[in-house]
Amino acid sequence: MFDIKYTYAVARLRALENHLFSAAVLEQLMACQDEAGCLSLLQEKGWGDPNEKQDADQMLARETEKIWETIESMHVDMSVFDVLRYPDEYQNLKAAIKEICREGHHPGIYIEGTSLSGEELEKILREKEYYRLPEHMQAAAKEAYEKLLHTQDGQLCDIILDKACLAAIREAGKKSGEKLIENYAEDTVAIANIKIAVRSQKTGKSADFMKRAMAPCKNISVDALAHAAAGGFNSICDYLSTAGYGECAERLKESPSAFERWCDDRIIQTIKPQKYEVASVGPLFAYVLARENEIKTVRIILSGKASKLPDEKIRERIREMYV
Amino acid sequence: MSLGIVFALLGAASAVFLAGMGSAIGVGVAGQAASGVVTEDPNKFAKVLIMQLLPGTQGIYGLLVGFITLAKIGLLGGSMAALDPMTGLLILGGCLPIGIVGLVSGKYQGMTSAAAIGIVAKREDQFGKAMLFPAMVETYAILALLTSVLVITNVPV
Known part of the structure; x- marks a missing residue:
């Protein structure tokens, strides 16, 4: 689809995508000795405010602000x-x-x-x-x-x-x-329901409680998921496998962090085809998600470095990048 | 003024208007994409400007056919030929290929240029390859131009 009103914005984003972090940049961050080293590398890459020294939280908050400043400066319909x-x-x-x-x-x-x-x-x-x-x-x-x-x-x-x-x-x-946004919304609700089911199962909540907390969505039946969760962790995994979320079930069995990583990687895989769209809202939406994913991954690395986690533990949590 | 002259002038006008509209749309679309890239990377100005100019040729072709038509009917020389309606219609028909193909190809060349500007934005070293994609659309505008020129110059006046 070629929607002429997004031509300017998408071309501008194509130039901005050159500054998105690739796996190689994440490797550079991983190679830093400590959090301070990571912060100075990030500052060299233009993160945060160039005129003031910022701590990790300030820098990441500033980067999040920059996403919306960029999108708003493109004068597109923000309701999407x-x-x-x-x-x-x-x-x-x-x-x-x-x-x-x-x-x-x-x-x-x-x-x-x-x-x-x-x-x-x-x-x-x-x-x-x-x-x-x-x-x-x-x-x-x-x-x-x-x-x-x-x-x-x-x-x-x-x-x-x-x-x-x-x-x-x-x-x-x-x-x-927009199909991409609709699918993203459905996926967000489905994943939120899965998280509610897993957390509720671990804390021994009833199926009624879960049904009250879950929102209806296209891919997952709230009733079936709540009843599966009431039956135990394996029942949740069994239900997810039958509902087309087999990989999700595998990651859940692996570890909570593997599951979290799968959730984010799934979104990145969904938006990757937007790299080849010429003029539609899809690339803009994908850019926002890619930047948010990038900031989240940098936060994981920074907090891992700050708490002196072993590199392999940090790597387990590193998300797939858009570029 | 004879009806034949009216038809011939309509032909010249449609060649100029339609092909010019195609170019205006194409250059406009490509210009939006070029502006987007230059906002973030002003160093790419020259390359994206060339991409933006590509859909501009249809308008020039339309103008050329318009001039040939006006020269053919003697309007430029000051002594207008006495055209019968059939001859006027033949000239009008000769002007239509560049008019219609210019409109459509200008628009689509602009869209292709916008896409190619996206390539330059990400991979500047691929400029040569990127330029080939919108240039392919040009082929059909050139074929239409040739047809229009051949028809108009060979209509006996």
Whole structure:
């Protein structure tokens, strides 16, 4: 598909893709002695702010900001990126509800760059003006706020908002009209459901609890997964194998970190064909995911170096790169 | 003024307009891609400019056929020929190949140039190969130009 309105943006991204980290750059990072060495290498590669010395968190936060600054400067329709932005929006909503219900003041709990700031969210919740929230948030915000206020059950509040977030992601994927985004949204919801099932099975939660936490999706049946999880870890793996997630089951059996890596690598494999798209929203979406994956991988290496993990332990967690 | 002259002028106009539109679309699309690359890497300006210019030739071909037509009917020399409607229609028919093929090939050459600019953005050393892809589209504009010129110059006036 050749959508003329993305010609400028995609060509610009092709130039930017030259600066994405390849496996070779990750090897250079791995070869650094310690976290400080990695940070100075990253600064040489243009990471963080060139004018000030930053610690790892500041540098990675700045890189995340740069992703959206770049995309916004291309003047494309930002609604196609809702799928990627909802988790931050809901995270802030969660933080705002807890901040109000527990009457505390904790600076720095909100993620920057969301459509509604933390202060605005607090004001909306205090004044019960839910209509000022995006439509997909209104009912969940009201329910989560009231539940937390009356029961003080933080987990219940989280479940309500996480489920609403997954439903919103799926809906935004469908609305985007782009196959790549729709598949990404479906996969995100499916993987979130699998994580809920595994975690709930380990903590001995009931099938009803799981069903309450999981969001419907195309690839996985919530009922079947919840019942499988109630039957034990092997039942989850058996169900996943029959649902077309056989590799996922294998990685789950291997280790939690192998499973996490598989989740991210699956996304990268899905977006790789976008490298050959000429003018559509797909390459933009893929670029954002590739940058996020790159930042996540650098974070893994930095924290591994900071905690002096053996190299082979860090390598196990390194994600596949887009380029 | 005879009906034949009206048809011949319509032919000249369609050659210039349609082929010019094709080039305008093509150069515009390729220009957007070129701007994207230069935003991030100004050193590639010269290479992407050449890519952007490739779809511009259809407009020149259209103009050339327009001039040949005007010369044929004597408009440029000041003594217009008395054309019968059939001759005028023949000239109009001769102008259509470059008009129509120029419009379509200009647009698609622009899209191919945009894709080729993507190659230059990532692998500057592959500029020569990248340029061949949009250049292939040019073949059909040249064939249309030849047909139009042959028809117009061989119509007896």
